[in-house]
Amino acid sequence: MANKNAPLHLFDRPNSYIGQSVPRPEAHNLLAGRGQYVDDLQLPRMLHAAFLRSPYAHADILTIDTTAAADSAGVVAVYSGADFADQVTPWVGELTHLTGLRSPPQMPLAIDTATWQGEPVAMVVASSRALAEDACALIDVQYQPREAVCDPVAALLPESPVIHSEYKNNLAWERDVTAGDVEPAFADPANTVVEQVLRFGRHTGVTLEPRSSVVEFNPAEQTLTYHYSGQAPHMMQAVLAKHMQLPEENIRIIARDVGGSFGIKIHTYGDDIATALAARLLARPVKFIADRLESFASDIHARDHHIKARLAVTSDGTIAALQMYDYTGIGPYSMYPRTSAIECNQILNLTGAPYKIENYHANGKVVFQNKNMMCQYRAVGHPVAMAVADSLLEQAAREIKMDVVEIRRRNLIEDNAYPVVSATGMKFADLSHQQALERLVELMQYEKLRKQQSTANENSIRTGIGLVSMVEVTNPSPMFYGIGGAPISAQDGATVRMDAAGALHVSCSITEQGQGTNTIIAQVAAGVFGVDIKRVKVTTGDTATTPYGGGTWASRGAGIGGEAVLLAADALKQQVLEVAAIVLQSNADSLDISQGNVIDKSDSAQRMSLDELGKLVYYRGSELPAEVQPEFVATRHFRVSDFPFVFTNGAMAAQVEVDTDTGIVKVLDFWVVEDCGRVINPKLVDEQIRGGVVQGIGGALFEECLYSDDGQLLNATMADYLVPMAGEMPDIHIAHIETPTSTSTLGAKGAGEAGTGGAPAAILNAINDALAPLGASIHTMPATPERILQALGEVPT
Amino acid sequence: MKAPDFNYQRPASLSAALQLLHDNDQDAQLLAGGQSLMPMLHLRIAQPDMLIDLNRIDELATIDAGDAHIEIGSMVRYAQLEASEQIKTCLPLICSALPHIAHSAIRNRGTIGGSAALADPAAEMPALLIASNASINLVSTKASRVVSADDFFTGLYETALQPGEIIKSISIPKPGNNSVFGFYEITRRHGDYAMAGVAISAQQQSPLHKMRVVFFGVAEKPLRAHNCEQALENGTANDSGAIDLAIKSLEQLPLMGDQHTGVDSKRHLAGVALKRALQELH
Known part of the structure; x- marks a missing residue:
């Protein structure tokens, strides 16, 4: 825990809501049909x-x-x-x-x-x-x-038509990242080299409420x-x-x-x-x-990567080098203002990020094409980066006959090594890869599962187990967008005020889109200030009434907005205590606020209610000394300044069953160990992770925007575009490690994207674990029945 | 999207519906459960001038068990079939297939007649009707006639329905005591249209006799596989030689791929479905 030596930590106060699964007040409103959406x-x-x-x-x-x-x-x-x-x-x-x-x-x-x-x-x-x-x-x-330019690799060939006549070719952006020297490692005959071509189909967010605008002038x-x-x-x-x-x-x-x-x-x-x-x-x-x-045809799509990658490991399983080439199609333009190069950039930055890799080379080409535009969707780049590194790692483990857990043990960055700068220049702090892996092994009963696996295969059914160790980019600093000229704030603000009845009103620049942001804000404000959560009213999503800030994306709401709320609530509390001290002829330092009452810090004796204080201040100000002009409102802002991002980490595993006759994959079980720093509301965090895993399974098995060769979107209905549905979803078991980020008092990192970022790699690895005894493997997502049958040689490609 | 303007009529009797259809035949479409037509209207794929809503015609929504047949009104909904003791007792093939038809929200509205009239090649019901040797009872203002399910489904969303005709009911013969049935479909998600599926009936199991093997989701219409039936006739359901021949015979069928599953995969999956349906023959 942070501030270990403090007498009574902010989060251990009797009325703290931090760490409690407080039900979402707004959920009742939505379930009662009283939500107010744009179309209403x-x-x-x-x-x-x-x-x-x-x-x-x-x-x-x-x-x-x-x-x-x-x-x-x-x-x-x-x-x-x-x-x-x-x-x-x-x-x-x-x-x-x-x-x-x-x-x-x-x-x-x-x-x-x-x-x-x-x-x-x-x-x-x-x-x-x-x-x-x-x-x-x-x-x-x-x-x-x-002529339509559709395939991002072919789009760069000299004979390809050029979409924009002002350019000589269809390249939008290219980046090359080199650390160390990969060539000697790949040339060393003592090393084992595995190589794959991986393909990631397009998918999209499929929000329940579509994009909606009502504009008044x-x-x-x-x-x-x-x-x-x-x-x-x-x-x-x-x-x-x-x-x-x-x-x-x-x-x-x-x-x-x-x-x-979801970023749409x-x-x-x-x-x-x-x-x-x-x-x-x-x-x-x-x-x-x-x-x-038109949502399918015009909401941004995501992924669409064609990747060639190779990994070299020494005979003891140490990663010697990783190299990859990424081609990604982004549609005819780069999206504004976040651009369509971020996903590729993230992939170059994050591939292999959990591991000690000295020799790394990655090249990314972002390519114009005549398809719908591609941009940031939940877990930008993560599912691709994690699937590339971890599928190669598990393939290498199989080749050198090493267990997939063991090969991770040998390569993960040690928990006591932080801060660490990765081969790609990422600054990592406060991560727990080793702990997460060991906790995962325990949670899923890995050894037992492996023993069962050898006897579970019968007829056409093959079972497989796959893992992933991952990082997640959260709480971005201005280095993400603002530095590049985008009108996107990396800081957020919160204003907390107390009314005449002793209730709190919080307005905050982060936003609620169904995940429980407003609940988190209320929890932090109520706990820090000292009132019942029912006495906290939250306003978000209005530029006229909230402080200036970035909003909720890139898993930043709780970590950045939450910290602003914490600071503002604490500042308001000090104001209130100073006025209360004057009224009570006491000392502000000896007073505290608990359950809506000003109390003596020493013996918790109740001195006056906030309701009483509010009425005195607002109605009977004449009872105060003339020089005392209480405001009872405080605004604080917060941004991450020491690091470009606050990374989180996690480890996940999937157990699947592949029917080798039909090519259908059934996900039997799924486990997640996540370290998102301080958990403010366990239920909301778990649901973020579960929802994320389900979206990740969607990308791994079901979801794909299918285009004809001439650029016609073929599946633009819910009957033809397959989203993951409850009937096909496994139980998702979740455990937490809490390593609070040292960048804030609250210590919260993001949790919104981990599941989507990690699940596809775990599923892909589990499928390939199941197929390996048959000499088959698949590296295309989604892993559709047809693609699996083709991988098995049951039907021609 | 929003449907274009159309006239809407909701007759209370079959005769009134037939008259409306007669008077407006070129421009009218019949609305049964609406599980396909409503999306098609909103996508503006269907643009009728008049919609004749059959949902208030109670005489079309009954299930009657006779001595030799069960007669199911065209507006009987899947949910009604699921709840029917008569269906449970007399029509085990239909009964075992019902849970595989979409989701309960759709089964609450979707009707047997609507599915037959639409003739979606991926739908289960047309294949089930052929496998059950059903007859489709058609009426118009002028006449009524009976078309066997074998002859009713003529192509991609095409049937033997003539202008002015409404499906009144569907008659399914009660199977004999020795009859056996099989149903298997391969779907990526529960309730999806099948990548491949098959419905089987036989008048006796050992040896198999008078089989009907009908594939769906693999061609432009539900496909009765006569060669496959012949390969299995007089054998047993676990005769691997006969099954191999039956699967081999699928090579001659005019199959068709879709956007998720190519024709080779369809053929392979049809064979898998056949094998599994035979294993579960009951």
């Missing part, structure tokens, strides 16, 4: 938007005739790309710290050329969504189809209110201000309940911007709710 908004004079999207992956737009659409019933306006040209400045998905990254300017609707199937080409605003869709069907667009005040289903209100405020050329303070972003996000809703989408532009042009509220079809 019905504003006076509101109009509805629908978009006509390109049916081609790549085509020149010759003409757009909107005459019939404009005459259609209920239609108020029809826009094509040219209509917005003087309404908005183009955006460019580049960051200066990703040296060399390039991407052409983007506009809300395609102008002249459509570059992916699903790109918005025209917009209809009408009195209902149905009428807007009717009119969309009447827009006559003449296209001249062009007041021409008298020149103010714009954007009701937003998303994760980063202040970033959206800055983006809209810059590109709609409005003063930032004239824009208010409101995110009420958000039905999941922190980007600049043309259709959302077009909605804001239409609202301004028409001076009427405009609603745009993406339907499921």
Whole structure:
């Protein structure tokens, strides 16, 4: 524990909620059907938007005739790309710290050329969504189809068509990372070298609530209110201000309940911007709710990596070198403002990160293609990085006939070695890889499971066990985005005030999208200040009423926002105690607050209730000395400053059953040991991990955006795009190690992405463990039945 | 997406429905359980001028057991079949397959007649009807006629239904005491359309006699595999030589792949499904 010598730690106070599975107050509201999502908004004079999207992956737009659409019933306006040209400045998905990254300017609707199937080409605003869709069907667009560039490897060949004529080729960004020298290790005949080509299909977030916008513009005040289903209100405020050329303070972003996000809703989408532009042009509220079809076709996709990698180990299992080449397709542009190079960058940074590796070489190529855009989705890059390193490591272990736990024991960075700088330059502190692995071995009863495995195989059924040791990037500092010029805050703020009834009101710049952020905020505030959690009211997701901050993404909410709340609640407490000391003719140092009462620190004797104090201060201020002007409000901000990121670590394992006749994988069991620092709410953390694991299993076995060779998305419905469902999910057993981060008092690291980052590698390893006795292996995700049958030679490739 | 405008009629009797269909045949579509048509309307794949909703026609929602047949009204829902003692006792093949049809929320709405009329090649029910030697009873304002399930499913989402006709009911012969059945489907998630599936009936088990082997999810329509039946006829369900011949005979079937599963995999999986269904013949 931090502050071991303190007399009574902040978190051990009798009314602390830290470490307790406090039920989520907002869950009751949602279950009662009282959630307020963007689509629930019905504003006076509101109009509805629908978009006509390109049916081609790549085509020149010759003409757009909107005459019939404009005459259609209920239609108020029809826009094509040219209509917005003087309404908005183009955006460019580049960051200066990703040296060399390039991407052409983007506009809300395609102008002249459509570059992916699903790109918005025209917009209809009408009195209902149905009428807007009717009119969309009447827009006559003449296209001249062009050859679609789809495969990221082929896209870089000299004969490939080039998507953007201003560039000589389709390369958006390239990075090369070298540490030590890999060549001698691969050339050394005493070493065992394993090599694989790994492929990671595209998938997407599939949020329960789709992307949603309702935008109001007041021409008298020149103010714009954007009701937003998303994760980063202040970033959206800055983006809209810059590109709609409005003063930032004239824009208010409101995110009420958000039905999941997973990284899908922190980007600049043309259709959302077009909605804001239409609202301004028409001076009427405009609603745009993406339907499921356009969610699949236009929400960012993730992954899409083609990787060639090799690993050399010595005869005693020590990693001698790791090398990989990553090609990733990002669609026709780099997404704004976070860019589409971050996933590749993370993969180069994180592959092999849990292990001691001196010789490392990685090359990443980020490539334009005519598919939907690719950007940051839950566990950015992690599932790829972990699967590359840990699948090669387990393959190497098999080749040198070493147990997969043992080979990790020999290579994991020791728990007492921190701080450590990795081969890729990552600064690691406060990690516990060894402890996590040993706890995992115990939790899953590894030895027993291995013994059972040798007798469990019968008929077509083969069982396998796979592990992963992992790191997770959380609590990013300004080094992540801000340094590169993005309007993205790495710090967050919290304001805590006490009202006349002694209740607390917290407003905080992190956001709630269904994971329980507001509960965490209330727990920290109530515990630190000393009131019942029921007396804490939390406001998030409103740029007009919360302090400035980044929002909730990259597993940063609890760690950064939580710390801001802690600091603010503590500051407020000191204020309150100082006023109470005057009233009670006591000393602030001798007083404390507990259960809504000011008490004597020494004997916990109750001195006065906060309700009493509040009423005295606010109603009968005349009883206070004239020079005492209580504020009872405190604001504090926090950012991580010593490290670029606060890394967490974990170890996971899967046990699977592969039916070698059908190729179907059944996940029998799953175990997670996670070190996310201080656990604020065990239930919420466990559910984050379980949800993450399920999404990881989705990526490993089910989810894939399938494209035809000419860039047509083939599966844009919930019947054709397979999400993981409860019936196929195993029990997920979770244990924690708590190594608080030394970067904050709260000590919390992030936990939101671990499951998604680690599960795919564990599943892949378990499948290959099952297939190994048959001489087969698979390195493509998702590992579909067909791909497994092909790996087994049951059906031709 | 939102459905385009359409006229909506909800007749209370079959005769009223038939009259509406007669008067509007070119432009009308019948709404049964809506589990496929509603998404198709919202995706604007289906754009009828009129929707004739059959959900309030009680006379189409009954199950009647006669001496030789069970007659199931076209608007009988899967959930109703699942709950029916008559189905449980008399139609073990249908009964054992019902839990594999989608999810209970869909079975609460989906109807046997709707599934037959849609003729989705991946759906279980058309194959079950062929394997059960069912007859489809069709009516129009002018006449009624009976089409065997063997002849009813003619292609990809195509049936023998003529303009103006509604499926009134489906008659399934009660199987004899020696009859045996098998059903097996291979799905990635419970409730999904099958990558490959098969429904089997035989009038006796040892030796197998008068079999019906019907594959689904592998071709443009449910596929009765006559060569496969012949290979198994007069053998036993565990005769590996006969099974190998039966699987070999699948090479001649006109199979079709889909976006997740290519035609080679379909053929392989059809063989696996056949083998497993035979193992579980009961």
